[in-house]
Amino acid sequence: MSISSHSTAPAPASESAEEAAETRSGLVRTLTTILLNVSVLTALLVYFGWVRSDRMAAELGIDESILQMSVEDYLLRSVRSVFVPVLFVGLAALAWVGFDRWWTGRRARDVHDPIATWFARWMWAIALGVIVGGLLLGYIGLAWTFIAGPLIAAGGLLLIAYGFRLRASLPGAVAVSSTTEAVFRGATALLVAVGVFYSAHNYAIVEGTSLAADYERVVATLPGVEVDSAHPLDLTAPGVVALCRSEGEDTRYRYTGLRLLDRTGGNYWLVSDGWTREYGAVMALPTNGDGTRFTFVRDMDGQRDSGTFAPCDSGTPATGSVE
Known part of the structure:
Protein backbone atom coordinates (compact mmCIF):
# COMPACT_ATOMS: atom_id res chain seq x y z
CA MET A 1 0.00 0.00 0.00
CA SER A 2 2.81 2.40 0.82
CA ILE A 3 4.49 1.80 -2.56
CA SER A 4 1.21 2.41 -4.43
CA SER A 5 0.49 5.60 -2.51
CA HIS A 6 3.99 6.93 -3.15
CA SER A 7 3.91 6.25 -6.91
CA THR A 8 0.57 7.97 -7.56
CA ALA A 9 1.10 11.12 -5.48
CA PRO A 10 2.92 13.19 -8.16
CA ALA A 11 0.22 12.59 -10.81
CA PRO A 12 -2.13 15.50 -9.89
CA ALA A 13 0.76 17.99 -9.97
CA SER A 14 1.88 16.69 -13.38
CA GLU A 15 -1.64 16.87 -14.78
CA SER A 16 -2.09 20.37 -13.35
CA ALA A 17 1.10 21.57 -15.07
CA GLU A 18 0.00 20.07 -18.37
CA GLU A 19 -3.44 21.66 -18.10
CA ALA A 20 -1.90 25.05 -17.32
CA ALA A 21 0.37 24.81 -20.34
CA GLU A 22 -2.58 23.84 -22.52
CA THR A 23 -4.61 26.78 -21.23
CA ARG A 24 -1.80 29.22 -21.98
CA SER A 25 -1.22 27.96 -25.50
CA GLY A 26 -4.77 27.12 -26.56
CA LEU A 27 -5.95 30.70 -26.97
CA VAL A 28 -2.79 31.65 -28.86
CA ARG A 29 -3.25 28.74 -31.26
CA THR A 30 -6.87 29.68 -31.90
CA LEU A 31 -6.01 33.31 -32.62
CA THR A 32 -3.11 32.30 -34.85
CA THR A 33 -5.35 29.96 -36.85
CA ILE A 34 -7.80 32.79 -37.49
CA LEU A 35 -5.27 35.49 -38.31
CA LEU A 36 -2.93 33.41 -40.47
CA ASN A 37 -5.65 32.07 -42.76
CA VAL A 38 -4.51 33.54 -46.08
CA SER A 39 -8.00 33.92 -47.55
CA VAL A 40 -9.37 35.61 -44.44
CA LEU A 41 -6.32 37.86 -44.11
CA THR A 42 -6.47 38.95 -47.77
CA ALA A 43 -10.19 39.69 -47.52
CA LEU A 44 -9.61 41.79 -44.39
CA LEU A 45 -6.78 43.75 -46.00
CA VAL A 46 -8.91 44.49 -49.07
CA TYR A 47 -11.76 45.59 -46.81
CA PHE A 48 -9.60 47.95 -44.75
CA GLY A 49 -8.14 49.44 -47.94
CA TRP A 50 -11.66 49.98 -49.26
CA VAL A 51 -12.79 51.65 -46.02
CA ARG A 52 -9.85 54.06 -46.13
CA SER A 53 -10.40 54.89 -49.81
CA ASP A 54 -14.17 55.22 -49.43
CA ARG A 55 -13.88 57.65 -46.52
CA MET A 56 -11.24 59.77 -48.24
CA ALA A 57 -13.23 59.85 -51.50
CA ALA A 58 -16.40 60.85 -49.64
CA GLU A 59 -14.55 63.69 -47.90
CA LEU A 60 -13.19 64.86 -51.26
CA GLY A 61 -16.71 64.94 -52.68
CA ILE A 62 -16.61 61.94 -55.00
CA ASP A 63 -17.81 58.35 -54.86
CA GLU A 64 -15.14 55.73 -54.32
CA SER A 65 -16.61 53.43 -56.97
CA ILE A 66 -15.71 55.80 -59.83
CA LEU A 67 -12.01 55.32 -59.03
CA GLN A 68 -12.29 51.68 -60.16
CA MET A 69 -9.59 50.49 -57.77
CA SER A 70 -8.19 47.00 -58.08
CA VAL A 71 -7.57 44.47 -55.33
CA GLU A 72 -3.89 45.42 -55.41
CA ASP A 73 -4.81 49.10 -54.89
CA TYR A 74 -6.84 48.23 -51.81
CA LEU A 75 -4.10 45.99 -50.43
CA LEU A 76 -1.47 48.72 -50.73
CA ARG A 77 -3.72 51.20 -48.95
CA SER A 78 -4.52 48.89 -46.05
CA VAL A 79 -1.00 48.34 -44.71
CA ARG A 80 -1.02 51.10 -42.10
CA SER A 81 -4.58 50.29 -41.01
CA VAL A 82 -3.43 46.79 -40.05
CA PHE A 83 0.13 47.58 -38.97
CA VAL A 84 -0.73 50.03 -36.17
CA PRO A 85 -3.28 47.84 -34.28
CA VAL A 86 -1.04 44.78 -34.65
CA LEU A 87 1.90 46.79 -33.28
CA PHE A 88 -0.04 47.64 -30.13
CA VAL A 89 -1.22 44.03 -29.81
CA GLY A 90 2.42 42.92 -29.86
CA LEU A 91 3.42 45.49 -27.23
CA ALA A 92 0.50 44.45 -25.01
CA ALA A 93 1.54 40.80 -25.38
CA LEU A 94 5.06 41.64 -24.21
CA ALA A 95 3.61 43.50 -21.20
CA TRP A 96 1.51 40.45 -20.35
CA VAL A 97 4.56 38.17 -20.55
CA GLY A 98 6.37 40.45 -18.10
CA PHE A 99 3.46 40.43 -15.66
CA ASP A 100 3.03 36.67 -15.91
CA ARG A 101 6.73 36.13 -15.14
CA TRP A 102 6.45 38.45 -12.14
CA TRP A 103 3.34 36.71 -10.81
CA THR A 104 4.77 33.22 -11.39
CA GLY A 105 7.97 34.20 -9.57
CA ARG A 106 6.10 35.44 -6.51
CA ARG A 107 4.02 32.27 -6.35
CA ALA A 108 7.12 30.11 -6.72
CA ARG A 109 8.79 31.85 -3.76
CA ASP A 110 5.67 31.79 -1.58
CA VAL A 111 2.49 30.01 -2.57
CA HIS A 112 0.59 32.16 -0.05
CA ASP A 113 2.05 35.48 -1.20
CA PRO A 114 -0.74 38.03 -0.49
CA ILE A 115 -0.10 40.22 -3.54
CA ALA A 116 -0.01 37.28 -5.96
CA THR A 117 -3.14 35.87 -4.28
CA TRP A 118 -4.94 39.21 -4.59
CA PHE A 119 -4.25 39.39 -8.33
CA ALA A 120 -5.37 35.78 -8.77
CA ARG A 121 -8.60 36.52 -6.93
CA TRP A 122 -9.47 39.87 -8.53
CA MET A 123 -7.96 39.84 -12.01
CA TRP A 124 -11.39 39.17 -13.48
CA ALA A 125 -12.70 42.40 -11.91
CA ILE A 126 -9.76 44.37 -13.30
CA ALA A 127 -10.46 42.84 -16.71
CA LEU A 128 -14.13 43.88 -16.55
CA GLY A 129 -13.02 47.42 -15.78
CA VAL A 130 -10.71 47.38 -18.79
CA ILE A 131 -13.54 46.15 -21.05
CA VAL A 132 -15.96 48.82 -19.83
CA GLY A 133 -13.27 51.49 -20.19
CA GLY A 134 -12.53 50.39 -23.74
CA LEU A 135 -16.22 50.51 -24.68
CA LEU A 136 -16.63 53.98 -23.18
CA LEU A 137 -13.57 55.33 -24.97
CA GLY A 138 -15.33 54.90 -28.29
CA THR A 179 -15.53 21.06 -23.08
CA THR A 180 -16.44 24.22 -21.18
CA GLU A 181 -12.80 25.35 -21.29
CA ALA A 182 -12.62 24.80 -25.05
CA VAL A 183 -15.85 26.71 -25.68
CA PHE A 184 -14.65 29.55 -23.45
CA ARG A 185 -11.33 29.81 -25.26
CA GLY A 186 -12.98 29.71 -28.68
CA ALA A 187 -15.54 32.39 -27.78
CA THR A 188 -12.83 34.61 -26.30
CA ALA A 189 -10.65 34.23 -29.38
CA LEU A 190 -13.59 35.12 -31.63
CA LEU A 191 -14.48 38.23 -29.63
CA VAL A 192 -10.85 39.33 -29.48
CA ALA A 193 -10.59 38.97 -33.26
CA VAL A 194 -13.72 41.14 -33.61
CA GLY A 195 -12.15 43.77 -31.35
CA VAL A 196 -8.92 43.87 -33.38
CA PHE A 197 -10.98 44.00 -36.59
CA TYR A 198 -12.97 47.03 -35.42
CA SER A 199 -9.83 48.77 -34.23
CA ALA A 200 -8.26 48.37 -37.69
CA HIS A 201 -11.57 49.41 -39.29
CA ASN A 202 -11.69 52.57 -37.16
CA TYR A 203 -8.06 53.36 -37.96
CA ALA A 204 -8.84 53.14 -41.68
CA ILE A 205 -11.74 55.59 -41.19
CA VAL A 206 -9.58 58.02 -39.21
CA GLU A 207 -6.74 57.79 -41.75
CA GLY A 208 -9.04 58.40 -44.72
CA THR A 209 -10.69 61.35 -42.97
CA SER A 210 -7.34 62.81 -41.95
CA LEU A 211 -5.91 62.54 -45.47
CA ALA A 212 -8.92 64.34 -46.89
CA ALA A 213 -8.90 67.01 -44.17
CA ASP A 214 -5.26 67.85 -44.92
CA TYR A 215 -5.72 67.65 -48.66
CA GLU A 216 -6.19 71.35 -49.27
CA ARG A 217 -2.92 72.04 -47.47
CA VAL A 218 -0.91 69.41 -49.37
CA VAL A 219 -2.31 69.94 -52.88
CA ALA A 220 0.68 72.10 -53.76
CA THR A 221 3.05 69.25 -52.85
CA LEU A 222 1.42 66.72 -55.20
CA PRO A 223 3.13 65.94 -58.54
CA GLY A 224 2.34 68.65 -61.09
CA VAL A 225 0.82 67.50 -64.37
CA GLU A 226 0.78 69.16 -67.80
CA VAL A 227 -1.62 67.64 -70.31
CA ASP A 228 -0.94 68.08 -74.04
CA SER A 229 -3.73 67.12 -76.40
CA ALA A 230 -4.57 67.28 -80.08
CA HIS A 231 -8.18 67.96 -79.13
CA PRO A 232 -9.76 70.41 -76.66
CA LEU A 233 -10.38 68.70 -73.33
CA ASP A 234 -12.29 71.55 -71.68
CA LEU A 235 -10.62 71.04 -68.31
CA THR A 236 -12.16 73.80 -66.24
CA ALA A 237 -11.42 74.15 -62.56
CA PRO A 238 -9.97 76.86 -60.30
CA GLY A 239 -6.28 77.24 -61.15
CA VAL A 240 -6.32 75.41 -64.50
CA VAL A 241 -4.81 77.36 -67.41
CA ALA A 242 -5.54 76.40 -71.03
CA LEU A 243 -2.77 77.16 -73.56
CA CYS A 244 -2.77 76.76 -77.33
CA ARG A 245 -0.26 76.44 -80.17
CA SER A 246 -1.04 76.48 -83.87
CA GLU A 247 0.48 73.75 -86.05
CA GLY A 248 -0.58 74.62 -89.58
CA GLU A 249 -4.33 74.19 -89.72
CA ASP A 250 -4.35 72.23 -86.46
CA THR A 251 -4.20 73.47 -82.89
CA ARG A 252 -2.41 71.79 -80.03
CA TYR A 253 -3.75 72.26 -76.49
CA ARG A 254 -1.91 72.27 -73.18
CA TYR A 255 -3.46 72.39 -69.73
CA THR A 256 -1.42 73.42 -66.69
CA GLY A 257 -2.23 73.98 -63.03
CA LEU A 258 -3.12 70.30 -62.51
CA ARG A 259 -2.02 67.88 -59.80
CA LEU A 260 -2.03 64.09 -59.75
CA LEU A 261 -4.51 62.67 -57.26
CA ASP A 262 -4.18 58.99 -58.18
CA ARG A 263 -3.80 56.48 -61.00
CA THR A 264 -6.39 53.72 -60.91
CA GLY A 265 -8.73 51.94 -63.30
CA GLY A 266 -6.72 52.97 -66.36
CA ASN A 267 -7.19 56.68 -65.60
CA TYR A 268 -5.19 59.55 -64.20
CA TRP A 269 -7.28 61.33 -61.58
CA LEU A 270 -6.38 65.01 -61.48
CA VAL A 271 -7.21 67.97 -59.26
CA SER A 272 -6.34 71.61 -59.81
CA ASP A 273 -3.99 73.94 -57.95
CA GLY A 274 -7.03 75.87 -56.74
CA TRP A 275 -8.75 72.87 -55.12
CA THR A 276 -10.56 73.69 -51.88
CA ARG A 277 -13.02 71.86 -49.67
CA GLU A 278 -15.64 74.44 -50.65
CA TYR A 279 -15.14 73.85 -54.37
CA GLY A 280 -12.86 71.27 -55.87
CA ALA A 281 -13.15 69.33 -59.12
CA VAL A 282 -11.71 65.85 -59.69
CA MET A 283 -11.02 65.09 -63.36
CA ALA A 284 -10.35 61.72 -65.00
CA LEU A 285 -8.30 61.25 -68.17
CA PRO A 286 -7.43 57.87 -69.76
CA THR A 287 -3.77 57.03 -69.37
CA ASN A 288 -3.58 55.94 -73.02
CA GLY A 289 -5.86 58.57 -74.55
CA ASP A 290 -5.44 59.12 -78.29
CA GLY A 291 -3.31 62.18 -78.99
CA THR A 292 -2.84 62.94 -75.28
CA ARG A 293 0.50 63.28 -73.51
CA PHE A 294 1.11 63.70 -69.80
CA THR A 295 4.12 65.54 -68.43
CA PHE A 296 4.79 65.25 -64.71
CA VAL A 297 6.50 68.36 -63.44
CA ARG A 298 8.32 69.30 -60.27
CA ASP A 299 8.51 73.08 -60.21
CA MET A 300 9.53 74.21 -56.73
CA ASP A 301 10.58 77.75 -57.74
CA GLY A 302 8.05 78.61 -60.44
CA GLN A 303 10.45 78.12 -63.35
CA ARG A 304 7.82 76.62 -65.68
CA ASP A 305 8.20 77.68 -69.29
CA SER A 306 5.22 77.41 -71.61
CA GLY A 307 7.50 77.44 -74.65
CA THR A 308 5.60 78.24 -77.84
CA PHE A 309 2.23 77.85 -76.13
CA ALA A 310 0.20 80.96 -75.35
CA PRO A 311 -3.16 81.55 -73.65
CA CYS A 312 -5.96 80.38 -75.90
CA ASP A 313 -8.05 83.10 -77.56
CA SER A 314 -11.68 83.22 -76.73
CA GLY A 315 -12.46 82.07 -80.25
CA THR A 316 -10.55 78.82 -80.02
CA PRO A 317 -12.23 75.58 -78.97
CA ALA A 318 -10.45 75.73 -75.62
CA THR A 319 -12.20 77.94 -73.12
CA GLY A 320 -9.12 79.62 -71.68
CA SER A 321 -8.12 79.74 -68.05
CA VAL A 322 -10.37 79.59 -65.06
CA GLU A 323 -9.03 81.66 -62.18
Whole structure:
Protein backbone atom coordinates (compact mmCIF):
# COMPACT_ATOMS: atom_id res chain seq x y z
CA MET A 1 0.00 0.00 0.00
CA SER A 2 2.81 2.40 0.82
CA ILE A 3 4.49 1.80 -2.56
CA SER A 4 1.21 2.41 -4.43
CA SER A 5 0.49 5.60 -2.51
CA HIS A 6 3.99 6.93 -3.15
CA SER A 7 3.91 6.25 -6.91
CA THR A 8 0.57 7.97 -7.56
CA ALA A 9 1.10 11.12 -5.48
CA PRO A 10 2.92 13.19 -8.16
CA ALA A 11 0.22 12.59 -10.81
CA PRO A 12 -2.13 15.50 -9.89
CA ALA A 13 0.76 17.99 -9.97
CA SER A 14 1.88 16.69 -13.38
CA GLU A 15 -1.64 16.87 -14.78
CA SER A 16 -2.09 20.37 -13.35
CA ALA A 17 1.10 21.57 -15.07
CA GLU A 18 0.00 20.07 -18.37
CA GLU A 19 -3.44 21.66 -18.10
CA ALA A 20 -1.90 25.05 -17.32
CA ALA A 21 0.37 24.81 -20.34
CA GLU A 22 -2.58 23.84 -22.52
CA THR A 23 -4.61 26.78 -21.23
CA ARG A 24 -1.80 29.22 -21.98
CA SER A 25 -1.22 27.96 -25.50
CA GLY A 26 -4.77 27.12 -26.56
CA LEU A 27 -5.95 30.70 -26.97
CA VAL A 28 -2.79 31.65 -28.86
CA ARG A 29 -3.25 28.74 -31.26
CA THR A 30 -6.87 29.68 -31.90
CA LEU A 31 -6.01 33.31 -32.62
CA THR A 32 -3.11 32.30 -34.85
CA THR A 33 -5.35 29.96 -36.85
CA ILE A 34 -7.80 32.79 -37.49
CA LEU A 35 -5.27 35.49 -38.31
CA LEU A 36 -2.93 33.41 -40.47
CA ASN A 37 -5.65 32.07 -42.76
CA VAL A 38 -4.51 33.54 -46.08
CA SER A 39 -8.00 33.92 -47.55
CA VAL A 40 -9.37 35.61 -44.44
CA LEU A 41 -6.32 37.86 -44.11
CA THR A 42 -6.47 38.95 -47.77
CA ALA A 43 -10.19 39.69 -47.52
CA LEU A 44 -9.61 41.79 -44.39
CA LEU A 45 -6.78 43.75 -46.00
CA VAL A 46 -8.91 44.49 -49.07
CA TYR A 47 -11.76 45.59 -46.81
CA PHE A 48 -9.60 47.95 -44.75
CA GLY A 49 -8.14 49.44 -47.94
CA TRP A 50 -11.66 49.98 -49.26
CA VAL A 51 -12.79 51.65 -46.02
CA ARG A 52 -9.85 54.06 -46.13
CA SER A 53 -10.40 54.89 -49.81
CA ASP A 54 -14.17 55.22 -49.43
CA ARG A 55 -13.88 57.65 -46.52
CA MET A 56 -11.24 59.77 -48.24
CA ALA A 57 -13.23 59.85 -51.50
CA ALA A 58 -16.40 60.85 -49.64
CA GLU A 59 -14.55 63.69 -47.90
CA LEU A 60 -13.19 64.86 -51.26
CA GLY A 61 -16.71 64.94 -52.68
CA ILE A 62 -16.61 61.94 -55.00
CA ASP A 63 -17.81 58.35 -54.86
CA GLU A 64 -15.14 55.73 -54.32
CA SER A 65 -16.61 53.43 -56.97
CA ILE A 66 -15.71 55.80 -59.83
CA LEU A 67 -12.01 55.32 -59.03
CA GLN A 68 -12.29 51.68 -60.16
CA MET A 69 -9.59 50.49 -57.77
CA SER A 70 -8.19 47.00 -58.08
CA VAL A 71 -7.57 44.47 -55.33
CA GLU A 72 -3.89 45.42 -55.41
CA ASP A 73 -4.81 49.10 -54.89
CA TYR A 74 -6.84 48.23 -51.81
CA LEU A 75 -4.10 45.99 -50.43
CA LEU A 76 -1.47 48.72 -50.73
CA ARG A 77 -3.72 51.20 -48.95
CA SER A 78 -4.52 48.89 -46.05
CA VAL A 79 -1.00 48.34 -44.71
CA ARG A 80 -1.02 51.10 -42.10
CA SER A 81 -4.58 50.29 -41.01
CA VAL A 82 -3.43 46.79 -40.05
CA PHE A 83 0.13 47.58 -38.97
CA VAL A 84 -0.73 50.03 -36.17
CA PRO A 85 -3.28 47.84 -34.28
CA VAL A 86 -1.04 44.78 -34.65
CA LEU A 87 1.90 46.79 -33.28
CA PHE A 88 -0.04 47.64 -30.13
CA VAL A 89 -1.22 44.03 -29.81
CA GLY A 90 2.42 42.92 -29.86
CA LEU A 91 3.42 45.49 -27.23
CA ALA A 92 0.50 44.45 -25.01
CA ALA A 93 1.54 40.80 -25.38
CA LEU A 94 5.06 41.64 -24.21
CA ALA A 95 3.61 43.50 -21.20
CA TRP A 96 1.51 40.45 -20.35
CA VAL A 97 4.56 38.17 -20.55
CA GLY A 98 6.37 40.45 -18.10
CA PHE A 99 3.46 40.43 -15.66
CA ASP A 100 3.03 36.67 -15.91
CA ARG A 101 6.73 36.13 -15.14
CA TRP A 102 6.45 38.45 -12.14
CA TRP A 103 3.34 36.71 -10.81
CA THR A 104 4.77 33.22 -11.39
CA GLY A 105 7.97 34.20 -9.57
CA ARG A 106 6.10 35.44 -6.51
CA ARG A 107 4.02 32.27 -6.35
CA ALA A 108 7.12 30.11 -6.72
CA ARG A 109 8.79 31.85 -3.76
CA ASP A 110 5.67 31.79 -1.58
CA VAL A 111 2.49 30.01 -2.57
CA HIS A 112 0.59 32.16 -0.05
CA ASP A 113 2.05 35.48 -1.20
CA PRO A 114 -0.74 38.03 -0.49
CA ILE A 115 -0.10 40.22 -3.54
CA ALA A 116 -0.01 37.28 -5.96
CA THR A 117 -3.14 35.87 -4.28
CA TRP A 118 -4.94 39.21 -4.59
CA PHE A 119 -4.25 39.39 -8.33
CA ALA A 120 -5.37 35.78 -8.77
CA ARG A 121 -8.60 36.52 -6.93
CA TRP A 122 -9.47 39.87 -8.53
CA MET A 123 -7.96 39.84 -12.01
CA TRP A 124 -11.39 39.17 -13.48
CA ALA A 125 -12.70 42.40 -11.91
CA ILE A 126 -9.76 44.37 -13.30
CA ALA A 127 -10.46 42.84 -16.71
CA LEU A 128 -14.13 43.88 -16.55
CA GLY A 129 -13.02 47.42 -15.78
CA VAL A 130 -10.71 47.38 -18.79
CA ILE A 131 -13.54 46.15 -21.05
CA VAL A 132 -15.96 48.82 -19.83
CA GLY A 133 -13.27 51.49 -20.19
CA GLY A 134 -12.53 50.39 -23.74
CA LEU A 135 -16.22 50.51 -24.68
CA LEU A 136 -16.63 53.98 -23.18
CA LEU A 137 -13.57 55.33 -24.97
CA GLY A 138 -15.33 54.90 -28.29
CA TYR A 139 -17.90 57.53 -27.29
CA ILE A 140 -15.44 60.29 -26.34
CA GLY A 141 -15.08 61.44 -29.95
CA LEU A 142 -11.31 61.71 -30.24
CA ALA A 143 -9.46 59.95 -33.05
CA TRP A 144 -7.17 57.94 -30.78
CA THR A 145 -10.01 56.83 -28.49
CA PHE A 146 -12.05 55.78 -31.54
CA ILE A 147 -9.15 53.55 -32.58
CA ALA A 148 -8.03 52.34 -29.15
CA GLY A 149 -11.47 51.59 -27.67
CA PRO A 150 -12.12 48.22 -29.40
CA LEU A 151 -8.48 47.19 -28.95
CA ILE A 152 -8.58 47.88 -25.20
CA ALA A 153 -11.88 46.00 -24.85
CA ALA A 154 -10.30 43.04 -26.66
CA GLY A 155 -7.37 43.18 -24.24
CA GLY A 156 -9.84 43.08 -21.37
CA LEU A 157 -11.32 39.87 -22.76
CA LEU A 158 -7.87 38.28 -22.77
CA LEU A 159 -7.36 39.45 -19.19
CA ILE A 160 -10.59 37.70 -18.18
CA ALA A 161 -9.28 34.44 -19.65
CA TYR A 162 -5.99 35.00 -17.83
CA GLY A 163 -7.81 35.89 -14.61
CA PHE A 164 -9.78 32.64 -14.69
CA ARG A 165 -6.53 30.72 -15.05
CA LEU A 166 -5.02 32.55 -12.07
CA ARG A 167 -8.15 31.96 -10.01
CA ALA A 168 -7.99 28.25 -10.81
CA SER A 169 -4.62 28.16 -9.02
CA LEU A 170 -6.17 29.21 -5.70
CA PRO A 171 -6.87 26.57 -3.03
CA GLY A 172 -10.38 25.19 -3.26
CA ALA A 173 -10.97 26.42 -6.82
CA VAL A 174 -13.64 24.47 -8.72
CA ALA A 175 -12.33 22.93 -11.95
CA VAL A 176 -14.34 23.20 -15.18
CA SER A 177 -14.76 20.52 -17.79
CA SER A 178 -12.52 20.39 -20.83
CA THR A 179 -15.53 21.06 -23.08
CA THR A 180 -16.44 24.22 -21.18
CA GLU A 181 -12.80 25.35 -21.29
CA ALA A 182 -12.62 24.80 -25.05
CA VAL A 183 -15.85 26.71 -25.68
CA PHE A 184 -14.65 29.55 -23.45
CA ARG A 185 -11.33 29.81 -25.26
CA GLY A 186 -12.98 29.71 -28.68
CA ALA A 187 -15.54 32.39 -27.78
CA THR A 188 -12.83 34.61 -26.30
CA ALA A 189 -10.65 34.23 -29.38
CA LEU A 190 -13.59 35.12 -31.63
CA LEU A 191 -14.48 38.23 -29.63
CA VAL A 192 -10.85 39.33 -29.48
CA ALA A 193 -10.59 38.97 -33.26
CA VAL A 194 -13.72 41.14 -33.61
CA GLY A 195 -12.15 43.77 -31.35
CA VAL A 196 -8.92 43.87 -33.38
CA PHE A 197 -10.98 44.00 -36.59
CA TYR A 198 -12.97 47.03 -35.42
CA SER A 199 -9.83 48.77 -34.23
CA ALA A 200 -8.26 48.37 -37.69
CA HIS A 201 -11.57 49.41 -39.29
CA ASN A 202 -11.69 52.57 -37.16
CA TYR A 203 -8.06 53.36 -37.96
CA ALA A 204 -8.84 53.14 -41.68
CA ILE A 205 -11.74 55.59 -41.19
CA VAL A 206 -9.58 58.02 -39.21
CA GLU A 207 -6.74 57.79 -41.75
CA GLY A 208 -9.04 58.40 -44.72
CA THR A 209 -10.69 61.35 -42.97
CA SER A 210 -7.34 62.81 -41.95
CA LEU A 211 -5.91 62.54 -45.47
CA ALA A 212 -8.92 64.34 -46.89
CA ALA A 213 -8.90 67.01 -44.17
CA ASP A 214 -5.26 67.85 -44.92
CA TYR A 215 -5.72 67.65 -48.66
CA GLU A 216 -6.19 71.35 -49.27
CA ARG A 217 -2.92 72.04 -47.47
CA VAL A 218 -0.91 69.41 -49.37
CA VAL A 219 -2.31 69.94 -52.88
CA ALA A 220 0.68 72.10 -53.76
CA THR A 221 3.05 69.25 -52.85
CA LEU A 222 1.42 66.72 -55.20
CA PRO A 223 3.13 65.94 -58.54
CA GLY A 224 2.34 68.65 -61.09
CA VAL A 225 0.82 67.50 -64.37
CA GLU A 226 0.78 69.16 -67.80
CA VAL A 227 -1.62 67.64 -70.31
CA ASP A 228 -0.94 68.08 -74.04
CA SER A 229 -3.73 67.12 -76.40
CA ALA A 230 -4.57 67.28 -80.08
CA HIS A 231 -8.18 67.96 -79.13
CA PRO A 232 -9.76 70.41 -76.66
CA LEU A 233 -10.38 68.70 -73.33
CA ASP A 234 -12.29 71.55 -71.68
CA LEU A 235 -10.62 71.04 -68.31
CA THR A 236 -12.16 73.80 -66.24
CA ALA A 237 -11.42 74.15 -62.56
CA PRO A 238 -9.97 76.86 -60.30
CA GLY A 239 -6.28 77.24 -61.15
CA VAL A 240 -6.32 75.41 -64.50
CA VAL A 241 -4.81 77.36 -67.41
CA ALA A 242 -5.54 76.40 -71.03
CA LEU A 243 -2.77 77.16 -73.56
CA CYS A 244 -2.77 76.76 -77.33
CA ARG A 245 -0.26 76.44 -80.17
CA SER A 246 -1.04 76.48 -83.87
CA GLU A 247 0.48 73.75 -86.05
CA GLY A 248 -0.58 74.62 -89.58
CA GLU A 249 -4.33 74.19 -89.72
CA ASP A 250 -4.35 72.23 -86.46
CA THR A 251 -4.20 73.47 -82.89
CA ARG A 252 -2.41 71.79 -80.03
CA TYR A 253 -3.75 72.26 -76.49
CA ARG A 254 -1.91 72.27 -73.18
CA TYR A 255 -3.46 72.39 -69.73
CA THR A 256 -1.42 73.42 -66.69
CA GLY A 257 -2.23 73.98 -63.03
CA LEU A 258 -3.12 70.30 -62.51
CA ARG A 259 -2.02 67.88 -59.80
CA LEU A 260 -2.03 64.09 -59.75
CA LEU A 261 -4.51 62.67 -57.26
CA ASP A 262 -4.18 58.99 -58.18
CA ARG A 263 -3.80 56.48 -61.00
CA THR A 264 -6.39 53.72 -60.91
CA GLY A 265 -8.73 51.94 -63.30
CA GLY A 266 -6.72 52.97 -66.36
CA ASN A 267 -7.19 56.68 -65.60
CA TYR A 268 -5.19 59.55 -64.20
CA TRP A 269 -7.28 61.33 -61.58
CA LEU A 270 -6.38 65.01 -61.48
CA VAL A 271 -7.21 67.97 -59.26
CA SER A 272 -6.34 71.61 -59.81
CA ASP A 273 -3.99 73.94 -57.95
CA GLY A 274 -7.03 75.87 -56.74
CA TRP A 275 -8.75 72.87 -55.12
CA THR A 276 -10.56 73.69 -51.88
CA ARG A 277 -13.02 71.86 -49.67
CA GLU A 278 -15.64 74.44 -50.65
CA TYR A 279 -15.14 73.85 -54.37
CA GLY A 280 -12.86 71.27 -55.87
CA ALA A 281 -13.15 69.33 -59.12
CA VAL A 282 -11.71 65.85 -59.69
CA MET A 283 -11.02 65.09 -63.36
CA ALA A 284 -10.35 61.72 -65.00
CA LEU A 285 -8.30 61.25 -68.17
CA PRO A 286 -7.43 57.87 -69.76
CA THR A 287 -3.77 57.03 -69.37
CA ASN A 288 -3.58 55.94 -73.02
CA GLY A 289 -5.86 58.57 -74.55
CA ASP A 290 -5.44 59.12 -78.29
CA GLY A 291 -3.31 62.18 -78.99
CA THR A 292 -2.84 62.94 -75.28
CA ARG A 293 0.50 63.28 -73.51
CA PHE A 294 1.11 63.70 -69.80
CA THR A 295 4.12 65.54 -68.43
CA PHE A 296 4.79 65.25 -64.71
CA VAL A 297 6.50 68.36 -63.44
CA ARG A 298 8.32 69.30 -60.27
CA ASP A 299 8.51 73.08 -60.21
CA MET A 300 9.53 74.21 -56.73
CA ASP A 301 10.58 77.75 -57.74
CA GLY A 302 8.05 78.61 -60.44
CA GLN A 303 10.45 78.12 -63.35
CA ARG A 304 7.82 76.62 -65.68
CA ASP A 305 8.20 77.68 -69.29
CA SER A 306 5.22 77.41 -71.61
CA GLY A 307 7.50 77.44 -74.65
CA THR A 308 5.60 78.24 -77.84
CA PHE A 309 2.23 77.85 -76.13
CA ALA A 310 0.20 80.96 -75.35
CA PRO A 311 -3.16 81.55 -73.65
CA CYS A 312 -5.96 80.38 -75.90
CA ASP A 313 -8.05 83.10 -77.56
CA SER A 314 -11.68 83.22 -76.73
CA GLY A 315 -12.46 82.07 -80.25
CA THR A 316 -10.55 78.82 -80.02
CA PRO A 317 -12.23 75.58 -78.97
CA ALA A 318 -10.45 75.73 -75.62
CA THR A 319 -12.20 77.94 -73.12
CA GLY A 320 -9.12 79.62 -71.68
CA SER A 321 -8.12 79.74 -68.05
CA VAL A 322 -10.37 79.59 -65.06
CA GLU A 323 -9.03 81.66 -62.18
